[in-house]
Amino acid sequence: MHEHNHNEAMSQQRFFTVTILNTLITLVEFVGGILSGSLSLLSDAFHNFADSASVVGSYYAHRISQRPQNQLNTFGYKRAQIISAFLNSLFLVIISVVLIVEGVQKLFKPEQINGNLMLIVAVVSTVANLISTVMLSRGSKHNLNIRATYLHLLSDTLASLGVIFGGVLIKLFNWVLVDPIVTIIVAIYISAEAYPIIKKTVKILMQGSPMIDCYDIQNDMMQIDGITGVHHVHIWSVDENSVIFSAHVNMDDMLISEAEKIYDPVSKLLHDKYGIEHVTLQAEVKRGTKEDLYFDTKTDIE
Numbered sequence: 001m002h003e004h005n006h007n008e009a010m011s012q013q014r015f016f017t018v019t020i021l022n023t024l025i026t027l028v029e030f031v032g033g034i035l036s037g038s039l040s041l042l043s044d045a046f047h048n049f050a051d052s053a054s055v056v057g058s059y060y061a062h063r064i065s066q067r068p069q070n071q072l073n074t075f076g077y078k079r080a081q082i083i084s085a086f087l088n089s090l091f092l093v094i095i096s097v098v099l100i101v102e103g104v105q106k107l108f109k110p111e112q113i114n115g116n117l118m119l120i121v122a123v124v125s126t127v128a129n130l131i132s133t134v135m136l137s138r139g140s141k142h143n144l145n146i147r148a149t150y151l152h153l154l155s156d157t158l159a160s161l162g163v164i165f166g167g168v169l170i171k172l173f174n175w176v177l178v179d180p181i182v183t184i185i186v187a188i189y190i191s192a193e194a195y196p197i198i199k200k201t202v203k204i205l206m207q208g209s210p211m212i213d214c215y216d217i218q219n220d221m222m223q224i225d226g227i228t229g230v231h232h233v234h235i236w237s238v239d240e241n242s243v244i245f246s247a248h249v250n251m252d253d254m255l256i257s258e259a260e261k262i263y264d265p266v267s268k269l270l271h272d273k274y275g276i277e278h279v280t281l282q283a284e285v286k287r288g289t290k291e292d293l294y295f296d297t298k299t300d301i302e
Contacts, residue, residue: 229289
């Protein structure tokens with residue numbers, strides 16, 4: 001318990017520090033972008049503004065997801081993080097589209113840019129963004145919510161590096177076109193990274209099946225003594241780590257107390273081999289023997 005509370009306090013401190021850093025970066029880049037005339041600085045400022053909101057939203061979604069199951073939410077609140085990841089990634093794509101449009105317009109109507117100011121602000125932004133990215137890098141591989149927030153921060157670090165590169169070229173060669181070009185490239189990269197998160201979160205929210213072959217599950221279950229058939233299968237995810245499985249299972253005619261002895265090896269099989277946490281089985285003898293593995297009557301929601 002002490003270790004959990006310590007980790008929770010550390011998480012709060014990290015989120016708070018990252019939020020403060022991103023707020024300061026946003027203000028500096030807005031002012032610097034306006035004064036220097038740099039679109040890439042202004043685009044980075046918008047990204048950092050989104051980051052600040054993302055970090056706060058991500059943190060509270062994480063807190064909500066820790067709430068226990070209750071009468072109103074019998075599966076708990078784990079999907080709060082999925083919703084947060086979806087909204088964060090969608091917002092990233094929307095911002096990227098706006099910046100691409102602005103960048104294309106700047107290509108045809110380039111404006112004079114203060115390369116010195118642009119470069120100074122970009123360096124300060126890069127250092128702060130890098131610190132924020134490192135602070136939230138832990139856990140980004142195994143949690144879509146944290147990954148979406150981490151992606152915000154990583155994209156801004158890359159954007160800031162791009163601004164530095166552009167600032168150097170503008171300062172040395174007065175290549176003002178590099179500013180919108182950098183903006184467009186970074187926006188395309190961010191969209192490409194955000195799309196898989198959107199795709200995965202939508203699949204989870206739509207009760208889509210994880211990448212598990214249910215026919216393999218059926219074959220494995222049929223090897224367990226007492227099971228004669230498996231049909232009416234449903235498999236879905238509450239979040240990216242919690243998979244739920246339900247099925248109707250045909251068994252030999254036996255007492256309920258005997259049937260319960262079959263449930264444990266089935267649950268162990270599904271957990272150990274397929275990573276399924278929650279298993280619900282409906283025992284039957286002859287009922288449904290002619291049904292397909294995926295039963296569909298157009299009204300089926302079992």
